Amino acid sequence: MNQSFPDEDLPEGAVVDGMALGRPFDDSYDFVVVGSGAAGAVAAHTLAESGASVALVEEGPWVKTRDFGDRVYDAFRGMYRDAGTQVLEGDSYIPLIQGACVGGSTVMNSAIAWRPPEEVLVDWQRRFGLGDVASMKVLEPHFDALEAALGARGVQDEVLGENNRIFLEQAEKQGISAVRTRRYERGCRGSGRCMTGCPTAAKQGMNVSYVPWALRLGARIFTSCRVDRVVIVSGRAVGIVARAKGGHPVHLRARRGVLVAASAVQTPNLLRRSGLRARDLGEHFQAHPGLGMGGVFDRPVHMEFGATQGADIEQFRTSDGIKLETISMPPELAAVRIPGIGRELMNRLAVFSNLAVWALIVRSDSEGRVTTGWGGRDKVVFSLSKRDLERVRGGMARLASLFFDAGALEVWPGVFGIPSALTSADQVKLLEDAPLDARAFSFIATHLFGTARMGPERKGREGSVVGLDFQTHEAERLYVVDSSVFPTNLGVNPQHTIMALARLASVRVLEA
Amino acid sequence: MRGSVPSAWLTGVERRWASAVFDTLFPGIADEGLVSITELDLFGFLDQLRETVPARVAWAVRFAIVFVALSPLFVLWRLRTLASLDQVVRERVVTELATSRVYGIRQLVLILKSMGALLYGADARVRRRMFEGHPQRSEDSR
Secondary structure, eight states: OOOOOTTSSOOTTSEEETTTOOSOEEEEEEEEEEOOSHHHHHHHHHHHHTTOOEEEEOSSOOOOGGGOOSOHHHHHHHHBGGGGTOEEESSSEEEBOOBOSTTGGGGTSOOBOOOOOHHHHHHHHHHHOOGGGGOHHHHHHHHHHHHHHHTEEEOOGGGOHHHHHHHHHHHHHTTOOEEEOEEEBSSOOOOSOGGGOOTTSOBOOGGGTHHHHHHHTTOEEEESEEEEEEEEETTEEEEEEEEETTSOEEEEEEEEEEEEOSOTTHHHHHHHHTTOOOTTTTOSBEEEEEEEEEEEOSSOOOTTSSOSSOEEEOTTHHHHSEEEEEOOOOHHHHHHHSOOSHHHHHHHHTTGGGEEEEEEEEOOOOOBEEEEOGGGOEEEEOOOOHHHHHHHHHHHHHHHHHHHHTTOSEEEOOOTTSOSSBOSGGGHHHHHTOOSOGGGSOOEEEEEEOTTOBOSOEETTEEOSBOTTSBBSSSBTEEEOSGGGOSSOOSSOOHHHHHHHHHHHHHHHHHO | OTTOOOOSSSOHHHHHHHHHHHHHHSOOBGGGTBOOGGGSOHHHHHHHHHHHSOHHHHHHHHHHHHHHHHTHHHHTOSSOOGGGSOHHHHHHHHHHHHTOSSHHHHHHHHHHHHHHHHHHTTOHHHHHHHTTTOHHHHHHTO
8 A cells, every 4th residue: 555645745845844953044034934733834835826935844853644543542642742641720621622733633623614703703893893704704815715625524324423413413303403514635545533533534623734834835844843932132123042852943034924833832931932922812711612422222332443524503603602512532532431331331432333422612711821831831821601500401401302203221420429321311411400519510622712812902001912814913023813813702612713814914914 | 350460650559550540440341241351461551551652641650559549538538549449349339530620630630541441452362252243343452
């Protein structure tokens, strides 16, 4: 089998591996882009397409498609920030999933391509003064271009898998509007391995799309290089200083600008290290906390085959603040959520084939804060509000009902204070009365927003961090193009919106 | 025990405790074709873990091992460690911790369960059993 993947046969000299870098490095480009995830990769490609010289700097390594395995621990070690152990700290500890490799979180997410809800964009325009930056009319051509480039489409029949099929069928029976998830993929084979990196490069993560495309247009990527700070001289960004994993310094000058796309957790601390002092920097952190629920059927479900996330219910997004979805879990992650220890756990693992996992994400009202913790680490403080928890337990009750109506023999809610296995629909009401205490739930956080908000005005250190031209209020030619600029969360998976805004931002930077 | 390479991280006593703690969580069921976690390279995994995760997490794992190993002292009020109890009693003790009203105690068990699951769920024999009946993925895990 000599299949070649898009992350192979790259132009000579296009990749500088910070792990292998044997000397200090100094170079000049038109633009330096920090971060190679959804935002940074698209920005780098858009800039390179215009003929500009571009350096893309990524803190993590480039793990190639050929090296992807199906073991979660290997993926955690090689591609996840803090080896998958990062948490939000607040009333409870909530695992926080972020990629730390070329392609960022797009390497291990489900490549979901939902456009943002119209009402969210209207809210951004009205409440935060974002004007046409947040208009669907302005964003539409960018969505169209991204969807065409990455092959966005609903999950195909042959890779739907039982986990998704049961969910869709049951929703339809109950008159609930459910849809097949729209994803960026070209030829998904249903390996169920989105979380450990797509082994066939069918999933159009940035590692096999916009990053290699940018390199083929002449861009260069510096991998395993952590940016210490953006160099700002006389109020203008002129480059970055990074440290290669091998220990050598990397100085990259930027003639036309530095674009920061390091994520809503890393971007604010990078800007702080670069001397920005806006009071709102790192504030207003938002996420989509989510949790999964297991249901055991009397027949095989085989989560290990099919689209990892292939079905969505958005009907309750505006009314209840929740989105319901499927998520197939690999054994290592399912084992954590399966109730019990010892023989009880073993007996449940023995019926893994019959297990389905469905989930909810909540469009949380809560806001947190990104600070710098001990040893310089990025620290995120975040707690869910009572209102969020009410939404969560309502969503869990809906999920449990769906499970029982679909014929599940047992439902595993994973809520402290509630029986670990519910065995009849009569018990669903227990979830509606679950304690309004974040410590009772097993949340996980993805989708991060808001720590360098965009807005038209700034008074002293108060107000927004970034202007409507994506440029920081404090330093010229320093742009923020990731979801840090989002004034709020979305209620749907944000990758598509992040990429569209990054594309729009890059076009505007080129026009500036 | 396969792969029981002496660990520089955990002391000899802590290794014995770690073995007992993880065996309590993932004891295996021979009839179901599920092996005990102690048949896997537990110490190799723990050593690698120490090198992989941030130091604060590695210390949390170590603390959790010691805490759970010594928990019979305050769960059973007996001068015993988990390693000296039989499996049934061990499970009762650790279940007490896992369902404790104190969030921090529940989290300590969860940390160990999470880490153990990364090793256990990745084993080819375990996966073969878990994926049983699906020809494509059963084959993959060989």
